[in-house]
Amino acid sequence: MVDLIRGLRAADIRANLAEARERIAATGRTPDEVEILTAVKYVAVQELPTLAEAGIELVGENRADALVEKMRAHPGLFRWDFIGALQSRRVPLIAPHVRMIHSLASQSALRRLAAQERADLRVLVEVNVASDPGKAGLLPEELDEFLASSPIAIEGLMTMPPLAADPEANRRHFAALRELAADHGLRELSMGTSQDFTVAVEEGATIVRLGSSLLRGRSAHRRAP
Ligand SMILES: *Cc1c(COP(=O)(O)O)cnc(C)c1O
Numbered sequence: 001m002v003d004l005i006r007g008l009r010a011a012d013i014r015a016n017l018a019e020a021r022e023r024i025a026a027t028g029r030t031p032d033e034v035e036i037l038t039a040v041k042y043v044a045v046q047e048l049p050t051l052a053e054a055g056i057e058l059v060g061e062n063r064a065d066a067l068v069e070k071m072r073a074h075p076g077l078f079r080w081d082f083i084g085a086l087q088s089r090r091v092p093l094i095a096p097h098v099r100m101i102h103s104l105a106s107q108s109a110l111r112r113l114a115a116q117e118r119a120d121l122r123v124l125v126e127v128n129v130a131s132d133p134g135k136a137g138l139l140p141e142e143l144d145e146f147l148a149s150s151p152i153a154i155e156g157l158m159t160m161p162p163l164a165a166d167p168e169a170n171r172r173h174f175a176a177l178r179e180l181a182a183d184h185g186l187r188e189l190s191m192g193t194s195q196d197f198t199v200a201v202e203e204g205a206t207i208v209r210l211g212s213s214l215l216r217g218r219s220a221h222r223r224a225p
Contacts, residue, residue: 013054156188167196
């Protein structure tokens with residue numbers, strides 16, 4: 001388990017957010033076409049108000065128990081999305097609280113979701129576009145049948161491509177996700193992290209998920225932890 005980040009400064013995060021927005025605008029997409037979600041898995045629960053102070057409204061968590069703990073500690077502070085590996089037995093825990101689930105990837109979780117009384121819950125399917133054995137998500141060839149069998153509406157696709165030294169290496173994976181979504185008439189594309197979000201935006205991302213690049217310290221006078 002990695003250490004949680006402490007000693008965040010709102011001014012740093014605000015500047016990081018402005019820079020991310022500028023980089024998105026530089027691709028030619030307009031800021032309201034691309035939502036920025038802040039991934040908070042490395043942020044300690046008591047640091048979350050600093051994110052809100054910096055203007056962050058939409059956050060994503062990877063673990064169901066962490067999501068519920070953080071959300072309950074700060075009710076109403078953010079809108080919450082779930083972006084981690086979705087275990088079917090955890091679906092009832094998070095479904096009442098989240099805006100969107102990005103990472104549906106199993107029939108068992110789909111059945112649990114369909115049983116939730118949340119008509120407004122938005123759901124994306126995670127696809128392992130690189131067919132990387134170490135990665136979560138449906139394989140591209142499994143998507144057709146999964147969508148056809150789904151009793152609930154699916155709004156889009158999400159992917160988490162391999163770590164790459166050069167963000168250009170992931171362009172073909174983002175393009176592949178965009179094509180899969182277009183083939184199935186799906187609108188939302190959750191793709192791109194700190195390392196490669198500008199490439200993802202160029203390839204059509206509608207939501208980028210940023211962690212480290214928004215949380216980094218910028219000033220020389222960073223408070224000691
Ligand atoms: C941590 C995480 C991110 C953000 O990654 P960074 O490299 O910190 O920007 C995005 N998506 C998922 C699913 C994550 O777990």
